[in-house]
Amino acid sequence: MTSAQERSDLMGKLGLNMQNRAAIGRLLNSGNVGEAKEREDGRMTATIRINPDELTWDPQILVMPHGGDIELELINDDLNTHCALLPSNGDRKFIWLVNHSRGRATLNLDGPGCYWYSSPTGNDEGRGLTGAIVVLGDVPPEARLDRPDQPRP
């Protein structure tokens, strides 16, 4: 058994947070956490990289402060070709990311929750190239229930 504080150390010791050490690939969501930046107009920006031979997104968990539009810079520093399939209202966004390439994606995510993105080629998704975009905040006031505040977990 491990406590939350020991989790990172034990992940490293067991090799869960790297390729072909514990599992064949890398445990999903064992990568870095990053926060999107917010511009004055409310649009958000972030950069996501694929580092050499890690087969993971950096950050693997990207946090948006609220729903809305986000502009992503996607950089593949790896020595292999990957791609990105990203959540966005209307349709998912897709981009090829050949070795040593840089691209862009504009996404619209309208509310709180966790959204997945990945590299849907070969089994990149299973090896570690599955990430999460977490949107913070609440739904608009007019959408909330007419009742007193309720306890949350």
Place this chain on the structure above:
Amino acid sequence: MTVDYVDAGEAIDQGDLSGKHGTAPPVVEGVTYERILEARSEPENWLTYYGAYNGQRFSPLDQINTENVKRIGPAWVFQAGTSGMIAGASTYAFEAAPIVVDGIMFVSGWDGWVWALNAATGNEIWRYKHATPYDVSLCCGNVNRGVAVAKGKVFSVTPNAHLIALDASTGKKVWDRTYGDVRAGESATCAPLIVKNMVIVGSSGGEFGVRGHLDAFDLDSGEHQWRCYMVPKPGEPGSDTWPDGEAWTRGGGNCWLTGTFDPETNLLYWGTGNPAPDFDGEVREGDNLYTDSIVAVDADAGEIRWHYQCTPHDVWDYDSISECILFEHEGRKLLGHFDKNGYFFVVDRTDGELVRITPFVDRIDWGNITRDGKVTPSRYPEKEGEPVHFFPGPAGAKEWTHAAYSPETELFYVPVQDVGATATRRRREFKESIPYWGAGVQVDIDDMTGYVSAFDANGDEKWRWRGELPMCASVLATGGGLVFAGEPTGFYNALDARTGEHLWRFQCGSGHHSSPVTYGVDGRQFIAVPVGWGGWAEGFLPGMLGAGHGSALIVFALPE
């Protein structure tokens, strides 16, 4: 040495890599409220969820009939498929009722997806995919029951409780309104209903202790028109059926299916869901209005005019969300409703007066309802930790999937699930977004059966066709003298509407849990059957929990 990056460009829509064709003809421009009122006068189309406001799921089309139905076969198949990680990855199901307008089909899938298809060939024209949070609260799978169309737009709800209006020609979003709180456990699954210049939608989330509501939006602008809560606040009519305290704030009563409408009474007829917590009634003493009720809501005011509660103080999860079928009999304007509790209710739809109650499933032991409507519970989870078995189980003698009514035979056709369950009361503290059932529940995996039964307006069963398993899909009645019914095994069947004789079947490869429709293009009749097993299978048929999902729309026709 620094090497410049290769410019990978801008990410594009995934659908641009799918071979779809782009733009649909403007067939929805002319779909108005007046046209939907007369929907059955254009039988080649299926303009609204039930085919017409009356909820009958009947089409007068008769090219496919009792004589030739054995010759029909697949005309085309649309494979929806899925990619990436989606909410309810193991519980999604294809539950929609397609809409067809002048040769173009609009159909929703799970996870906020909508497609426009050529209804004659199945070719995809456009798609819309809403980004749905992976962690949205879904009691019963990632599902959607269908879209609505009017005035050039397609309307759909999303799992994270948005109502979206799409341009019917391009699939591009016109407006988007949030009408539920995902942090409170709300979601949305119903097909919208167009009435006058409004889009009407209900909320889902009754297993998470929310307060159910029905909402109306202006279909042009998306402006909110009214909200009607199905659990009253203290001091409002019906509030005396709730105890003092906070029970009403989390009382349930969700309107998670589509209602019907009578323009003469100007009333919407909507079924409401279970009270919360589902099985622990001790924390909510009283009848708990307007849960488990047929409610008549003034379409303009958004206010309840009358109600009939099918299961007062429900502790079996017997939502009354099932369709309210409008029909006339012996000069009376009536409403027929097959409830999860196993009884067929007929009420006067002008005032809610009870006309008749008849059991429609063989095994009912949760309690008894007399002919005059008196309810006497007998088996229910009362004591903490004590298992209680009862029939029907919490999925009901008929789940959400719909019955049909043929004005030609004057018979109702109902898909029946005869299966029980054991509930053990386990009290829990309420916390927003956490399931709030108040029991552990195990549905029987053997000793179950199912059938399609035909009832007349007096509640007399005229015939019964027995399936191997509980029947978990909407039935469809046609002017060709046919009743179509899908089975969990994947067989899709045609029955003689007058006798119940089995005439045809086809193995679709996955279980049925949707609302098939029929339509015509250039004089050829089609039967469109969304096929994709899933949803709350552990609730209505756990013995088929391991069956393949499927995600195909299979469309049948006679050979050309």
